Amino acid sequence: MNIALDMMGGDFAPEMALKGVKKFLDEHEFDGTITMLGDNRQLSDNLHLFQNNQNKIKIIPTTQVIEMNEHPTRALKEKTDSSITVGFHLLAQGNTDAFISAGNTGAMMVGAMYTIKSIEGIIRPAIGAYIPQEDGKLSLLIDVGLNADCRAENLLQFAILGSLFSKYILRINEPRVALLNVGEEEGKGNLISQAAYPLLKENDKIHFVGNAEGRDLLKDKADVYVCEGFTGNVLLKFAESFYDLFQKRKIKDAYLEKFNFEMYGGVPVLGVNKPVIIGHGISGEAAFCNMIEIARRMIEKNFTETVKNAF
Amino acid sequence: MNIALDMMGGDFAPEMALKGVKKFLDEHEFDGTITMLGDNRQLSDNLHLFQNNQNKIKIIPTTQVIEMNEHPTRALKEKTDSSITVGFHLLAQGNTDAFISAGNTGAMMVGAMYTIKSIEGIIRPAIGAYIPQEDGKLSLLIDVGLNADCRAENLLQFAILGSLFSKYILRINEPRVALLNVGEEEGKGNLISQAAYPLLKENDKIHFVGNAEGRDLLKDKADVYVCEGFTGNVLLKFAESFYDLFQKRKIKDAYLEKFNFEMYGGVPVLGVNKPVIIGHGISGEAAFCNMIEIARRMIEKNFTETVKNAF
Numbered sequence: 001m002n003i004a005l006d007m008m009g010g011d012f013a014p015e016m017a018l019k020g021v022k023k024f025l026d027e028h029e030f031d032g033t034i035t036m037l038g039d040n041r042q043l044s045d046n047l048h049l050f051q052n053n054q055n056k057i058k059i060i061p062t063t064q065v066i067e068m069n070e071h072p073t074r075a076l077k078e079k080t081d082s083s084i085t086v087g088f089h090l091l092a093q094g095n096t097d098a099f100i101s102a103g104n105t106g107a108m109m110v111g112a113m114y115t116i117k118s119i120e121g122i123i124r125p126a127i128g129a130y131i132p133q134e135d136g137k138l139s140l141l142i143d144v145g146l147n148a149d150c151r152a153e154n155l156l157q158f159a160i161l162g163s164l165f166s167k168y169i170l171r172i173n174e175p176r177v178a179l180l181n182v183g184e185e186e187g188k189g190n191l192i193s194q195a196a197y198p199l200l201k202e203n204d205k206i207h208f209v210g211n212a213e214g215r216d217l218l219k220d221k222a223d224v225y226v227c228e229g230f231t232g233n234v235l236l237k238f239a240e241s242f243y244d245l246f247q248k249r250k251i252k253d254a255y256l257e258k259f260n261f262e263m264y265g266g267v268p269v270l271g272v273n274k275p276v277i278i279g280h281g282i283s284g285e286a287a288f289c290n291m292i293e294i295a296r297r298m299i300e301k302n303f304t305e306t307v308k309n310a311f
Numbered sequence: 312m313n314i315a316l317d318m319m320g321g322d323f324a325p326e327m328a329l330k331g332v333k334k335f336l337d338e339h340e341f342d343g344t345i346t347m348l349g350d351n352r353q354l355s356d357n358l359h360l361f362q363n364n365q366n367k368i369k370i371i372p373t374t375q376v377i378e379m380n381e382h383p384t385r386a387l388k389e390k391t392d393s394s395i396t397v398g399f400h401l402l403a404q405g406n407t408d409a410f411i412s413a414g415n416t417g418a419m420m421v422g423a424m425y426t427i428k429s430i431e432g433i434i435r436p437a438i439g440a441y442i443p444q445e446d447g448k449l450s451l452l453i454d455v456g457l458n459a460d461c462r463a464e465n466l467l468q469f470a471i472l473g474s475l476f477s478k479y480i481l482r483i484n485e486p487r488v489a490l491l492n493v494g495e496e497e498g499k500g501n502l503i504s505q506a507a508y509p510l511l512k513e514n515d516k517i518h519f520v521g522n523a524e525g526r527d528l529l530k531d532k533a534d535v536y537v538c539e540g541f542t543g544n545v546l547l548k549f550a551e552s553f554y555d556l557f558q559k560r561k562i563k564d565a566y567l568e569k570f571n572f573e574m575y576g577g578v579p580v581l582g583v584n585k586p587v588i589i590g591h592g593i594s595g596e597a598a599f600c601n602m603i604e605i606a607r608r609m610i611e612k613n614f615t616e617t618v619k620n621a622f
């Protein structure tokens with residue numbers, strides 16, 4: 001098993017990525033290789049960090065970095081030796097089994113969709129986010145940004161993708177799927193949710209539990225909350241802003257700590273042909289470690305095949 | 312000036328409404344009349360609460376109540392002597408200048424739209440919600456529920472309505488209007504926000520400051536945040552759920568206290584021909600008092616005329 005990691009992505013590169021790799025290797029039994037993409041000098045100079053695990057590390061030197069504010073498509077095309085471009089090449093050619101980056105989100109999305117491409121039958125891939133539930137569990141909100149305009153069929157696919165991820169990777173038995181809506185009863189909502197409800201209700205690949213409202217998102221009403229990417233993105237960023245607020249107000253609370261979204265690491269782009277994980281720019285040590293672990297599980301479980309079989 | 316109040320609406324009727332009226336009369340100079348609609352016995356028996364202000368109170372007895380879970384249109388039609396039905400009659404006939412209720416929200420919306428009707432030129436009325444800003448101010452999020460499916464023209468009208476309310480009723484000089492979106496740059500977003508951006512930018516009735524993301528909602532980026540009612544409703548209910556959470560976790564914090572949305576009282580239905588204010592079911596004393604004050608300002612400022620002139 002080979003997991004490639006963009007070491008130059010994120011606000012604290014390569015330090016946090018290095019620490020995350022170390023943490024992962026220290027804490028997990030891992031027989032595979034972690035391919036670190038980035039500045040040769042910065043990476044080689046830090047190999048000593050990994051002590052006995054150095055044999056599990058491979059460095060592929062890259063000389064360019066796609067910065068956070070660069071235009072994704074242009075940057076991917078022009079910066080042919082950037083860590084992200086090279087990462088997608090490795091993945092496309094089968095030289096690695098998964099690719100992770102906390103770098104330019106747009107470049108990662110474009111790379112995933114145009115280099116790795118959607119699984120046949122999937123109209124649009126989606127990206128989810130973990131939402132901390134009051135009882136300590138994590139639920140999945142999907143989509144949170146890839147698809148600002150959706151049809152009901154997209155929502156059904158997000159439901160299936162989220163459900164498979166929740167079951168096989170987050171290990172939730174028979175995950176409950178809810179449709180995020182403005183009311184509880186069937187028939188409520190905008191045109192798309194009215195059209196999506198019966199599709200979700202009748203589909204036997206998911207365990208649909210009906211509509212959920214904004215107030216249910218932190219409660220244990222469902223394991224997967226489905227919505228179009230516009231609402232999902234606004235909602236996620238709003239939720240994230242609460243953590244800054246708690247920090248500013250110096251509020252200490254074990255549950256509210258869980259609104260520190262960069263802890264979780266990224267959620268994969270679901271519906272593409274290989275595991276691709278996009279991290280938050282401010283990903284720290286734990287986030288990088290978690291992303292590697294999620295990639296490992298996706299490879300081990302052959303998650304892409306599971307998705308292919310469902311579509 | 313005559314303000315009609317449904318005393319039978321809300322989870323703690325008529326107690327909280329009575330307390331709210333008392334608070335308003337005790338704390339404000341008010342020359343007008345408050346018309347209380349509801350059960351004659353329950354209201355008459357409590358007139359002593361108002362002491363010297365009893366001359367400012369008028370009771371119109373009603374014998375029915377539209378319950379929270381009743382079908383709005385059917386209930387309005389069948390319960391002809393309900394406090395809500397009678398309230399809208401008074402308003403339509405010019406026997407009161409404003410109508411307030413914390414009762415069945417759907418019945419209030421239907422009543423506002425079909426009895427009082429939209430102002431000419433307004434495609435769809437909207438309903439806003441106050442959002443507590445980090446610096447202590449309140450901003451307005453509009454629409455939060457009347458319009459789950461919107462066109463760009465609706466968003467422009469919400470922006471104008473919200474801006475007028477913010478300026479004339481909340482007394483914010485030159486209120487800043489932002490479009491709630493998934494990115495900051497012009498051109499970001501779903502089809503409707505992409506279409507709305509230039510309309511907002513070119514309109515000289517509002518002070519448009521560009522896109523705002525979910526993370527900006529609690530910050531002092533704008534005074535009015537515009538979105539379609541689906542996203543607005545999900546977002547508001549999500550924000551409301553945080554207050555329950557803070558209570559459960561026993562977190563005491565002056566700013567987080569402001570997420571107690573029932574404190575604020577309702578926001579008017581904007582764009583209809585008379586002041587109509589819909590309160591939260593769990594409205595308390597302060598909420599009822601605030602709603603009466605908002606109604607008073609709307610009447611005093613002749614807010615409906617202001618809106619008519621803008622359209």
